Amino acid sequence: MRVAQKRALTEQIAEFTLVPLEDANLPPYTAGAHVTVKTPSGAMRRYSLVGGTSDSSKYVIAVKREPQSRGGSASMHDMATEGTDLLVEPPENDFELTDVSEYLLIAGGIGVTPIYAMAQELERQKKRFKIIYCTRSQNETAYLDEMTVAFGDRILIHHDDGDPAKVYDFWDHFAEPQTTHVFCCGPQPLMEEIRAVSGHWPEGRVHFEDFKPVEVVRADDVAFDVTLSKSGKTVTVPADRSILEALRDSGHQTVSSCESGTCGTCKTRILKGEAEHRDMVLMDHEKGDHIMICVSRAKSGDLVLDL
Template sequence: MRVTARRNLTPHIVEFTLSPVEETALPSYGPGAHVTVETPSGAMRRYSLVAPGDSPSQYVIAVKREPDSRGGSQSMHDEAVEGTELEVEPPENDFPMGEAPKYLLIAGGIGVTPIYAMAQKLAGDGKEFDIIYCTRSAEETAYLDEMKEAFGDRLVVHHDAGDPDEVYDFWDHFEEPKNMHVYCCGPKVLMEEIEAISGHWPEGRVNFEDFKPVEVIRADDEAFDVELAKSNKTVTVPADRSILEAIRDSGVKTVSSCESGTCGTCKTRLIKGDVDHRDMVLMDEERDDYIMICVSRARSGSLILDI
């Protein structure tokens, strides 16, 4: 697909409109869906689709420049200018909406992207819903004016200025279980809070979208070497890079999709080494012979891989 428009939503969030390079019908999708994009850096990243998805002629995503970016969001901001062509996989939906008499949508920061899509769909269908949208400040609130105009009193916007004492109090919404569905997307601390205060609700009523199910890089990670048996090459994996990223940086072609330890695309045969498995894919009986190079690391010493 080609970047046919880009728009600054906040100082750190850019909206990208992606259109097919060749004239073709794009797959439709439901609210909550995402696409996986090969960013200009080569990193694969998942981004929620913002606009309604019935017979779309283009896909719209919004990308926040992460302060600790390992290449994905930074390269989108710096290199994905109008005219840039990007490989984009068909939409997938791990955060679908179910039928309910009423909905509560909760967004934190860039987590507004799937929530905005859901709100547009619910409004179009005449459904009953409310939105709580939490950010640090108005300046950092993507789609603020559009959402105020579209949803009026159904939208509550809360700015906490980064002060833990000023965060929104959700307890009144969850004290008594209600016959409605809740959809929440945002920072880990927000989703953990909603999960904690909704534990007494019936299963399936409260739903979360989280693109970071595992910590790819941890504070105590250390550098180690990986020997690539087929390529006859040894690559050093820095403390702040994954095996997959280090191999890709060295010029060796890799195959990946989610780069978060959930899809299985980068499954690689392990020849030798003590692995710190961090994925959510491998069966216990596979862990002596395979590794997911997008998230896992050496527990000690070096690794030898069949690459």
Template sequence: MTTETLRVRLTSRRNLTPQIREFTLAAAEGGALPDHTPGSHITVRTPSGAMRRYSLVNDGEAPEHYTIAVKREPQSRGGSQSMHDDATVGTELDIEPPINDFELTEANDYLLIAGGIGVTPIYSMARKLDRENSPFHIIYCTRSPEDTAYLEDMQSAFGDRLTLHHDGGEPDRAYDFWDHFEEPKDQHVFCCGPKPLMEEVQGVSGHWNEGRVHFEDFKPVEVVRADDTPFEVELKASGRTIQVPADRTILETIRQAGIPTVSSCESGTCGTCKTILIDGTPDHRDMVLMEHEKENRIMICVSRALSERLVLDL
């Protein structure tokens, strides 16, 4: 399975916070890029080769560039770290065209909730709603003002339609959303942020009508777990055997070994890296394979081994 890609060039980058950097990408050959709507994301092949999804921040009508913001993750396995360290002005990257799984719906009123780097699609939505004079309010939760991307831009643009909350990293100081959800409203809610924030919003909105509360989550699968162990993979077609460490996926290890393979989401949701399993007992962690496929197929971007060894047709 192959996916269309676009070649882009990094034209500028700037620091938004100590850990978040903004990147502006233009078509490598010039001209407009494909349109997109607020909530869209692109998949970027980072300098390390890792495929990562990033929400688009800028306007989507006949865009001459795409703007993304990337947080350097402390336990980066190659994506965010390589963007921060190796994606310099002039760097060319391959991306997949915009996809929107977090589309704004028609509503009389909007509540937009962002946590940390989850502000990127929320900021894009707010800018569109502002241009259209649609009623909305934003709740933006971060650790501190210094950790708040687009702080001054959003304060200037949205004024009292923006509520900022800084918890200092202390769970006891987390924002209390109950007042916003106690009584169901004629309103649509869009939420993007870390897992605890999204779980809190899910918890307090359970009595709302279905379809009123929308979530964006790029990490539906826990790719590496604390109790993971190393295992061996024989690549039958290549005639090589590799050792997969506890903190790396099969795909990442194959890539590091210089063996060509294909991937897209790298989160177990798209099916691009589906591989024939010849032998061994897999630990399936994807969200794609049908039950009848699990005996002889594996998604190498997320799944691992329950046996000491797997044999793959690669």
């Protein structure tokens, strides 16, 4: 696909309108869906689709430049200019809307992207819904004007100014279990808060979208070496990079998709060494001789991989 338009939503969030290189209708999608994009850095990243689901001529995504970017978001901001071609996988949806009478949509920061798409779809269906949208400040609130105009008093905007004492109190919305279904997307503290206050609700009424299920790099990680058995070459994996990233940085071709330990694409056989597994894919009987190189590391010492 090609970047047909790029516009700044905030200082750190950019919107990209992607169109196919050939004149063809794109695969359809439903509200809450995401696409996986091969960013200019080579990193594969998932981004929620923002635009209306009925337009088959384009996909619209919004990307936040992460402060600790591992290459994906920074390269989208710095290198994906209008006219740039990007490899985009067909839409997937792990965050489907349910068919109920009333909804509460909760967004935190860049987590607004699937929530905005859901609100547009619920508006089209004439369903009842409310939105709670939490950000640090007005200047950091993507789609503020559009959503305020579109949804009026059905949207509540809350800014906490980065002060923990000003974080929005969700308890009143969850004190008594409701038939309302809740859809929440945002940073980990927000997700944990909603899980905590909704623990007494019936199962299946509160839904979450989280693109960071695995902590790829941790503070106590150390560097180690990976030897590629087919070429005999050895690559050092720094403490702040994954095996996959280190291989890519050194010019080795890698096969990957989610790069978050959830899809299984980069599954690799271990010929020597022991892995510290951080993925959500491998079965117990596979962990002795396989590793997901996008997130997992050497437990101690070095590794020899069947690459």
